[in-house]
Amino acid sequence: MQSALEKYKTIFAEQLEDYFKNNPCDIQPIFKALRYGIENGGKRIRPALCYLASEFCNKDTEFVASIAVGIEMIHSYSLVHDDLPCMDDDSLRRGKPTSHIVFGEGMAVLSGDALLNMAFEAMLGDKNFDSNALQAIRYIAKNSGINGMIGGQCIDLANEDKSNYSLDEILKLNRLKTSCLLKSALVGSMIKCGGNAEEIKDMENFANKLGEIFQIVDDILDKTSTKEVLGKEINQDSANGKKTVVDILGIEKSIEYASKLESSAIADIEKHGKRSEKLIALCKYLSRRLN
Numbered sequence: 001m002q003s004a005l006e007k008y009k010t011i012f013a014e015q016l017e018d019y020f021k022n023n024p025c026d027i028q029p030i031f032k033a034l035r036y037g038i039e040n041g042g043k044r045i046r047p048a049l050c051y052l053a054s055e056f057c058n059k060d061t062e063f064v065a066s067i068a069v070g071i072e073m074i075h076s077y078s079l080v081h082d083d084l085p086c087m088d089d090d091s092l093r094r095g096k097p098t099s100h101i102v103f104g105e106g107m108a109v110l111s112g113d114a115l116l117n118m119a120f121e122a123m124l125g126d127k128n129f130d131s132n133a134l135q136a137i138r139y140i141a142k143n144s145g146i147n148g149m150i151g152g153q154c155i156d157l158a159n160e161d162k163s164n165y166s167l168d169e170i171l172k173l174n175r176l177k178t179s180c181l182l183k184s185a186l187v188g189s190m191i192k193c194g195g196n197a198e199e200i201k202d203m204e205n206f207a208n209k210l211g212e213i214f215q216i217v218d219d220i221l222d223k224t225s226t227k228e229v230l231g232k233e234i235n236q237d238s239a240n241g242k243k244t245v246v247d248i249l250g251i252e253k254s255i256e257y258a259s260k261l262e263s264s265a266i267a268d269i270e271k272h273g274k275r276s277e278k279l280i281a282l283c284k285y286l287s288r289r290l291n
């Protein structure tokens with residue numbers, strides 16, 4: 001899976017570079033700040049999910065290029081805004097100073113806003129735009145909005161008193177904050193590729209669980225890894241007084257919980273046979289990721 005992800009990362013870098021080449025902006029420093037927010041590294045997991053969904057539907061990576069670019073722009077804006085002093089107040093992201101440290105708070109806010117607008121400009125400008133593309137974009141907008149990622153961030157922002165939230169509430173937060181964007185990548189791409197209703201349902205179930213696993217692993221790494229490996233400050237949840245699944249279950253039980261989710265996610269998708277093999281490999285890879 002590691003080599004497949006490297007290949008997808010290169011494909012994405014080319015698609016993103018193409019987009020910027022064809023859609024330049026001469027207003028600085030905003031364009032510089034916007035590009036810094038998305039070009040400062042990143043594992044590019046969400047574009048990889050878009051490509052895996054397109055391969056699942058027998059389409060190529062080019063067919064979902066605008067969705068991959070759009071989703072990674074949404075993801076990057078969310079990180080730029082999440083790092084701001086009024087949210088998580090982080091100074092390190094992807095091993096580099098965060099946007100507001102480099103460009104100042106005002107420009108970081110604007111560059112996040114600009115990335116979000118550009119995401120929709122990119123997706124709506126798809127060269128094969130049709131009714132499937134429109135439906136996909138609507139799905140992505142919904143899942144990154146108040147009933148999705150922003151809703152999750154809202155619950156997270158209110159999660160300052162560690163004694164406050166139950167396990168169920170934290171799980172809901174994780175589904176909104178993290179699963180919804182992974183789901184946007186997988187299911188949004190699948191809708192664009194013309195996937196049928198049954199496949200879409202299975203992919204939604206798979207993506208919800210994949211997002212939960214991704215977040216639990218993130219929370220475990222926050223407690224067990226290093227700043228050098230993660231490229232961001234560690235123990236940030238405790239520093240911000242936030243409660244995670246790991247605070248409630250402990251590390252061992254969190255690993256057990258994630259492992260059950262992994263089996264269940266695989267069961268959602270494996271009936272599609274060979275077409276699901278890479279998705280299953282990715283799920284296993286993300287469950288064991290170290291950064």
Ligand code: GRG
Nearest residue numbers: 042043044045078079081082094150153178218
């Ligand atoms: C500010 C609207 C708004 C939303 C922010 C995404 C998010 C919501 C907050 C960022 C912090 C966080 C823990 C998000 C959960 C999802 C997650 C683990 C993001 C990090 O994704 P990676 O590891 O990042 O794929 P890279 O840097 O590799 O792209």
